[in-house]
Amino acid sequence: MSKQRVGRLARTAARVAFAAMLLGATFLTTAAPAQAETTLRIVLRNDLATIDPVAxxxxxARNHGFLIYDQLYALDSKGEPQRQMVASEEVSADGRQWRFTLRDGLRFHDGNPVRAADAVASIRRWAQxxxxxxxxxxxxxxxxxVDDKTFTIELARPFALVKQALARPTASALFIMPESVAQTPPTEQLTNPVGSGPFIFRRDQWRVGDRAVYARNPDYVPRAEPADGLAGGKIAGVDRIEWMSIPDPATAxxxxxxxxxxxxxxxxxxxxPSLERMRNVRMAAIDPVGSQVWLRINQQQPPFNDPRARQALLHAINQRDVLDAAGVTAEDRVERCNAFFYCGTPLQTDAGVERMELPDLQAGRNLLRQSxxxxxxxxFLDAADLYTNHAATLVLSEAFRSIGVNVDMVTTDFATLTARRNKREPVAQGGWNLFVTVGNVLDGGDPLSSLYLASPCEGGLAGWPCDPKLEELRRAWYQEQDAAKRRALVDDIQRQAYQSLPYIPAGQFRTRAAFRTNLQGIRPTTVPVFWxxxxxxx
Known part of the structure; x- marks a missing residue:
C-alpha cells in the first residue's frame, strides 16, 4: 500500500455507526436448518499459514482452531465463561479444589472418544x-x-478466574486435542490437526495461498443451549467451508x-461505500467493542532496551494520524484512547497519562537523546497485506523519524512477519525492533488476558518485556477474589504499564464485515466463527 493509497483511505472512508458496545446485540435472524450440500466461502483478514493454535x-491459527476444536468453557456474549465440553464442575468453599466432568457424546474426528486425559494434556501444553x-x-x-470423564485441579495458591482461564479464546487459545497430539512440545508445530469440533479440517485439500477446506462433522453433538457469543450450541449449518485467499481488495x-x-x-x-450500494450485500460489526492498534517494542535489543527510548516513541504517536491513515471515520473511532484495557469497557482508565500531553515531539526528541x-x-517490520497494520506502520515510521529515529521499514507479508518476530538475535543478524499488530478486547481486555501486557522477563512473547513490578500487580489482580478490589488495582497496573511500555496503544476503532444477504446467523462474536x-x- 503506497502513501497515496493511505491518504485515499482517509478521504474516502465509509460512514460506519459507532454503535452499541453490548456484546449481546443481535443483527440477524436466528439460524435456520441448513440446506443440503451448501458451501460457505470466506475471506478472512489473513490466510491460513500454520495450523497450530498453541505454537x-x-x-x-486461532480462526482455524475455532473451526475444528472445542473448548472446556467458552465466553458468552457478555464475556462470561459457560460450560462447553464440561458437563459439570464441583468447587470447594475456598475455591482451591475443582472437579470437572466432561459431557456425553464427545468424540474426536478420528472416532475416538474425548477423555479427561486429553483435556489434561491439552491444558498442560497450552499452559507452557x-x-x-x-x-x-x-x-x-x-x-x-480421575477417570475417562473426570479430572481435578488443586490450586496451591489463590487464582480467582479458573473458568475464565479455561475459556481462553485468543492468542494461544485453549482448545482440546487428543492426548497423543497434545504431547507435542509447544515449540513444535502440530502435524496432526485432529479436533472434536463442528468442522473437520481437510488437510489434503489445503493449499497455502489458495484455500483451506473444512467439512461438517456429522458426529458432533452440540450443546442444547442456543449459540451465545462463543458459547452454546455449535450447529454446523453448512456442509463445507472454503477459506479463500484473495489478497487484492478489489478482486475480493x-x-x-x-x-x-x-x-x-x-x-x-x-x-x-461501494459495498453499501450492493443490494445483495450486508455489513455488520462482528466485534462490538472494537480493536486497538498496538505498537510492539523489542525490549531486548538496543535502543529500546532503555525505557527512555520507549517513552520517546510514546510521545511521537498521534492516534488521530494513525486512524486517519487507516481510513477510520469519526463515527467509527475513539478520538484518543489511552486505556490499555480498551475504551468503552468497565476497565477503561486514563491512569498513567493524566497530565501528559500526547503527542509531544520535543519531549520525544529529549527522551531519545537522554537514552x-x-x-x-x-x-520496523511491516505487514503489507494487512491494510490497517500497513497504514499505521507508514504513519508511525514518519512520526519516529521526526524525533530522530533512523527507521528501516522492512515490508513483507504477515506470515513472514510472524516468523521473523520470534527471532531474538541482534538486528544485524535478522532481528527486529518494532512491529504493529491489531488486538481485540479478547486479546487484551483485562490484566490477565492481555498477551502483550505480560512482562515475565523469561518465556514471554516476541518483544520479551521484563517488568517484575508489573507482573506482581497482574498477579495481585487475578488472585483477588473480590471484583471491586480487582477493579481498584487496574489504575496501578496501567500506571506501571505506561512506565515500562511493553506495547503502546496507538488507536481504537471498529470495522464491519461484509457478507451476502443469503447468509443468516452472523452474530457479534468478536472473532469470526462459522457455526x-x-x-x-x-
Missing part, C-alpha cells in the same frame, strides 16, 4: 505457551485424571458481489 498466536495458561499453571499444585469485492465468496471479514474502508541513542537503524450460519439459495 502460534496469529489470528489465522499462553500468558493466561502460565498464570494458571503457576497457581496449580496438582492436576490429575468483485467476488463478493458476484457470489463467488459469501463472507469478507475486513474490507478496506475506501471500498465500504543515548546512537542513530543505529531501527528495523450457526446458514446459506440460503439466491
Amino acid at each position: 502460534s498466536t496469529a489470528t489465522f 505457551r499462553d500468558v493466561v495458561g502460565r498464570a494458571l499453571a503457576a497457581a496449580i499444585g496438582k492436576m490429575e485424571v 469485492m468483485g467476488a463478493l458481489s458476484s457470489g463467488e465468496i459469501d463472507f469478507w471479514e475486513l474490507p478496506p474502508a475506501d471500498l465500504i 543515548g541513542y546512537d542513530g543505529r537503524p531501527v528495523v 450457526g450460519i446458514t446459506k440460503q439459495e439466491n
